[in-house]
Amino acid sequence: MDAPLAVRARGITKSFGDVVALDGVDFDVAPGRIHGLVGPNGAGKTTLLGLLLGLAVADEGELEVFGTPVGRAPAGVAGFVDGPGLYPSLTARQNLAALAALGGHSADPGAVLDEVGLADVADDRVRGFSLGMRQRLGLAAALLTEPRLLVLDEPANGLDPAGKKHVHGVLDRLVAAGTTVVLSSHRMDDLEALCAEVTILATGRVVFTGPPAKLTAENAELAYRLRTSDPAAARRVLAQTRGITQEQAARHDTDVLVIRARIPALDELVRRLVQDGVAVRELAPVVSPLEAAFLALTEQGSTR
Incomplete structure (x- = not known):
């Protein structure tokens, strides 16, 4: 029997009042790959990522992660949309320790900070962090859970070239170890460098899905x-x-x-x-x- 898809969506519809964010979306993600989700502002990317993270539920359709219907706080899924939620008055290490305690996770905050390149600022307060440092700390917070599916909204936001290279390396290593990644980005160079497949949304509908080479x-x-x-x-x-x-x-x-x-x-x-x-x-x-x-x-x- 074939292994289930990491993500399987059929006929997903989601509206906010009179605004239709997703209009009958079909969306498949193979396990152990990086899948890019792209589209203009308002296309429905963040809404779809939020559904995967259990932050909202679809009005219609079926959504499964590794063969299990997605509900609130789905097991094995971690990430962030609209930027990571962090405590600005705490240090990076304290942020991760608090999240680990709340979620009952045993991962070492220091090791995770080292993995994302923030070991040198582990004991600095987050209020002084740049946008790129906050993005990397958000990635570290997601890695605490050792997720099977990692969902990231614009993870390269604010990263300088060195930071972007480091994050790309982290994602490549995660995928090599079997993690599946779904990420949104407006940076086409990131998508070409990272993604095995991309899905393009426009006005809440899928207009393309497949390898970037096929698209071009x-x-x-x-x-x-x-x-x-x-x-x-x-x-x-x-x-x-x-x-x-x-x-x-x-x-x-x-x-x-x-x-x-x-x-x-x-x-x-x-x-x-x-x-x-x-x-x-x-x-x-x-x-x-x-x-x-x-x-x-x-x-x-x-x-x-």
């Missing part, structure tokens, strides 16, 4: 920066390659061509440039492929 391949005609050894020759090749359009380049860098194409046309362009002896020195998306696909899909979803 199916939906994105991207703009690319192209720098070559011979811009004039590159322009001649561009004019002879079907499926590629040239856009206005930045005025301060006339050697860079900005082109728009799908992957097959881009492959053909590179082949022709090399064949004509033109070296390709840079070929990179102007924006993240996932971001371009996200914008295309959510704009379509908002007009339904």
